[in-house]
Amino acid sequence: MSPTPEQQARKHIDELLIDSGWQIQDFNEFNLSASLGLAIREFPTETGHADYVLFVDKTAVGAIEAKPIGTTLGGVAEQTAKYIKKFPKEIPHIGLPLYFAYESTGIETYFRDERDPEPRSRRVFSFHKPQTLYEWINEKDTLRTRLQNIPELDVAGLWPCQIEAIEGLEKSFKRAKPRALIQMATGSGKTLSLQTLNGKEVTL
Structure with missing residues (x-):
């Protein structure tokens, strides 16, 4: 009999977890001392069985909601939140x-850190x-928390277009935008703009 889409997803998820250094155990035989990182299958919580609960250094730190391959994950976050x-x-x-x-479906995986200022899932x-x-x-x-407190830009020696580019990127970071683009004319100082920005961000 061919595996169901959910069984296929669990197989892929197990492989991804193992490749990332997690040891997988079933709930009825889990041993918190076995490894730094444990992924416990079918873990009972107050709102049902979580597909996986993640333990780091003998402490539960997160959970995984597994879905069949092909599932749109955009609306699944509420289920993980229950656990x-x-x-x-x-x-x-x-x-x-x-x-x-x-x-996760094992093919596509979303993640969020609940400590972020505005937690939201990202691929x-x-x-x-x-x-x-x-x-x-x-x-x-968290990084996204620190990005809310980027040091004020020292504009000395910068051209107006460079200031606009740097401040625009910083606004994008604060809004947790996953992608950003600087579009500047040739000779307008893109390299210096990025060097200035990088010098600020490494202090976060």
Whole structure:
């Protein structure tokens, strides 16, 4: 019998998780000491069974909602939210809601960080490594939070078109826009504009 679309999705998700350094376990045999990063299948929460709950350093930090291949993930975030907002009190967890939420078909994956100023899902290539989530957990603020506090631009030595370009990009960053474009004429100082911008952002 051919696998169902959901079974195919779970297979792809398992492969992505393993490639990213996660150890996969079933709920009835999970061992929090087995690895830094654990993905526990069919984890019971107060609002139902989460397809996967992610543990980093023995603490629940996020969840994955698995969907059949071909599902449009844009409207699935609410389902993941149910699991990360109502989590068993007796299980060690980072806080409520759990920080990290994923929706995935195994072909397409969306991610959001609930600590962002305006959390919203965005497409990612794969699941983040356990070490990456561990580092993010221990940072004071998320990147998108820090982008709300970009240092004021020192305009000395900059042309008006350069100031406009840099400030426009910074507004885009603050609005969490995934893409931005600088369009400047030849000889108008694109290189200096980007060097100035880069010098500011590395301090975030």
